[in-house]
Each structure stands twice: as structure tokens, then as C-alpha cells.
Amino acid sequence: MSEVPRIRIALLGATGSIGRQAVDVIERDPSFEVVALAGGRNGRLLGDQARRLRPRTVVLADPDARADLGDLPPGTAVDVGDAALEALAGSGDLDLLVVGTGGMVSLGPVLAALRRGTAVATANKETLVAGGHLVMPLANTLAAQRAATDSRDPMASPLAWVRPIDSEHSAIWQCLAGESRAAVARLVLTASGGPFLDLEAEALAGVTVEAALRHPTWQMGSKITIDSATLANKGLEVIEAHWLYDFPYAAIDVVIHPQSVVHSAVVFVDGSLKAQLGTPDMRLPIQYALTYPHRRPSPAAPPDLVAAARLDFRAPDAARFPALGIARDAGLAGPWATAALIAADEVAVARFLAGTLDFPGIPRLLTAAVDRFGGRSGPDPDLGDLVALEAEVRAAFAVGVPA
Numbered sequence: 001m002s003e004v005p006r007i008r009i010a011l012l013g014a015t016g017s018i019g020r021q022a023v024d025v026i027e028r029d030p031s032f033e034v035v036a037l038a039g040g041r042n043g044r045l046l047g048d049q050a051r052r053l054r055p056r057t058v059v060l061a062d063p064d065a066r067a068d069l070g071d072l073p074p075g076t077a078v079d080v081g082d083a084a085l086e087a088l089a090g091s092g093d094l095d096l097l098v099v100g101t102g103g104m105v106s107l108g109p110v111l112a113a114l115r116r117g118t119a120v121a122t123a124n125k126e127t128l129v130a131g132g133h134l135v136m137p138l139a140n141t142l143a144a145q146r147a148a149t150d151s152r153d154p155m156a157s158p159l160a161w162v163r164p165i166d167s168e169h170s171a172i173w174q175c176l177a178g179e180s181r182a183a184v185a186r187l188v189l190t191a192s193g194g195p196f197l198d199l200e201a202e203a204l205a206g207v208t209v210e211a212a213l214r215h216p217t218w219q220m221g222s223k224i225t226i227d228s229a230t231l232a233n234k235g236l237e238v239i240e241a242h243w244l245y246d247f248p249y250a251a252i253d254v255v256i257h258p259q260s261v262v263h264s265a266v267v268f269v270d271g272s273l274k275a276q277l278g279t280p281d282m283r284l285p286i287q288y289a290l291t292y293p294h295r296r297p298s299p300a301a302p303p304d305l306v307a308a309a310r311l312d313f314r315a316p317d318a319a320r321f322p323a324l325g326i327a328r329d330a331g332l333a334g335p336w337a338t339a340a341l342i343a344a345d346e347v348a349v350a351r352f353l354a355g356t357l358d359f360p361g362i363p364r365l366l367t368a369a370v371d372r373f374g375g376r377s378g379p380d381p382d383l384g385d386l387v388a389l390e391a392e393v394r395a396a397f398a399v400g401v402p403a
Helices: 017-027 043-053 063-069 082-089 104-116 132-149 167-176 201-206 222-230 232-245 283-291 323-333 335-354 361-373 383-397
Strands: 007-012 032-039 057-060 077-080 096-099 119-122 162-164 184-191 252-256 262-268 273-277
Touching: 007 017, 007 082, 007 283, 017 032, 017 043, 017 283, 032 043, 032 082, 043 057, 043 063, 057 063, 057 082, 063 077, 077 082, 082 104, 096 104, 096 283, 104 119, 104 132, 104 383, 119 283, 132 162, 132 232, 132 335, 162 167, 162 232, 162 283, 167 184, 167 232, 167 262, 167 273, 167 283, 184 232, 222 232, 222 335, 222 361, 232 252, 232 323, 232 335, 232 361, 323 335, 323 361, 335 361, 335 383, 361 383
Parallel strands: 007 032, 007 096, 032 057, 057 077, 096 119, 119 162, 184 252
Antiparallel strands: 184 262, 262 273
């Protein structure tokens, strides 16, 4: 039997929700070799992960957290700051860059990895919502180069180079496997609807942080949990789908599916529909992205259709959850608008969690940011423009409540 090749991985955001689950996947499979781990401020957890995975390099965003790392394995180097992430991603001794961070900090490393010819698996929204116009041309070029040699090469697809970790996008990716683009009519993203699916509109103003963080089916970080409650997350995924699969916004649908068993679906031109089903466990889409094009045994249990008993679907309520439409409109307006949108969403969620913005204030802030910053003319923003725009949006909406 031939030996399974080693997959050299750098994991950004190792101490966050996605990162911790990625570590669980990695530790179960001896074919993974962790070259580098990067985290934000949780030096204690990052140090523990480093002692278990024994990377060559550990990177911290916060230099003050360095003392919390503790004793690291011999030969493990420690670096600090955003520049270290970009240098790491572009170093060339990786097979896969895994991105579990939020924020604009990961876009530079993603671009550096792709320019070096290193595949990326990402759960980072900014990578595509703000930077899809920068990221996907690189992935398309890498795929075309492989296709020119062998059209059957698994890497002859842009999705082999930018691999989605989100469960919905992983589902669409899996549904598209072996299908031609011409055969696809529509993409269907499913949404749980969050904890306020049936809450009356007038009650949304009184939503508490504690209630918004009680997601009915998923265990996630606080940012994405709030985004799920507002449906902003689904709007961001519509923009991601546009870039990942090169489909127009008019061909990307959203349906509410409270059980979170059907993760997304694809409708084909002959009228058939293919869906991907699974239990609400992020380790499954993480593992699929890490082991592509192969499937391996997973800690995630398969769905029990008998126990599920019923699967419900409904249209989203655009009036009660306007963030979905705001995001779709921003996508149609272009990269300046989507970059303003996702920067504003960071601000709005942080303020809601801090108690300085009410729940309906989140979509109001998104609208104000897109209106103010999204209509810029001229060339599409480059990386420097995106970083500057994020700072502008943060400064503009750090205080005050949009009317």
C-alpha cells in the first residue's frame, strides 16, 4: 500500500472557534504536518496547541501575549504581528494555508499564499466579501495552469485553490463535484433563521445579547452567531457564492431551514436538485477542505433521517431581517460597497455585544455605511484601499446610532 502523502499546513486563527475545531481534525489524521500556528491574544491556548502539534513557527498578533505561551518545543520560532502572517503564507514551504480568523488581517496572507501557488482553505468572510475581486483571479489562473496540463487534475478548478470551510459553501462545492457549470441553473443557500425566526417585529428592539447568542443548532463564535441572528451572515454568503462559483446574484437563492440538516443545494437545468446533508458539526466541512480531493473517516456523525423526521423550508422575511437584502444590494453595487458592508458589520456586532447598539441598529448601521462609502467611482480597491476603507468605516461608526 502506498504511503499517504504529508500535507503541510499553516493554521491562522488557531485559538478561535474554527481554529480549535481544525486542530481537532488535524490531530486525528497523521497525514497532516503543522508547519505554523497563528493566534491573536490567547497565548496560553496557542502554547498548548504548539506543544501538541510541534510547529516550526508560532505567530501572535498581540506581543503582550508572548509570555503566556510557556515553554515551546525545541526549535519552535516565535514571531509577532501581521507582517509575520503574510511572510509565513508566502514562504513556499506549505501545501495548504487554513484561515480561521475574522477581519481584514487574513486577506494579505491569502493573496500571498495564492501568488506563491499555495492552496487556501478559508472561513474568513473578508477574503471574498471585501477581496473576492483580488482573490479569485489568482485562483482562476492557478486552475487554468493545471488544466492546460491535465483537465482531469483535481487542482484544475478554482475551488481547489480557494476552498470554502463554511458549511453552506462546502455543501455547494460538494454538490457541484463532477458537474459542468452549464448544467447548473441556481444555487440555494440554506439558513437556520437563528434564534428569532418567529419573533414578532416589534419585539426585535428588545433583543438581549444573551438571547442573540443562543443559536438553536450551531455552536459558533459570538460574531458569526449574531450575524446568523440578523441574517447578515447569509447576505455575506450570497456575496461569497457570487465570487466562489462565478454566478450572478439573481441565480443565488436563500431559504430558511431551521433543522440545519440540509446545508445547501444546487438546482440543475433539467429540474433536478442536489443537496448536501450533514449534522451541524463544523469539523466535517473543515476536514473536506483539508483532505480534498479525498474523503476520510470523520468524527462527525452522519445525519439520522428517521430521527430528524421532518425537514422544513420557508422563504426569508425581508422586512424583519433586512440585512440579507442590504448585503445583496451591496454585492450588486461592487467591491467598494461590499468592503464597506463587512467592515460595518464588524463594528455593528461589536457595538451590539458591548451594549451600545440595539439589535435593529445593526442593519441600520450597515445601510448607513454602504450609502456613505459604497458608491466610490474609479478602479476597484486594492489591498491597501481595503485596509484604509475599513479604518474609515470603523472611525465613522464607532459611536452614534444611525437613524
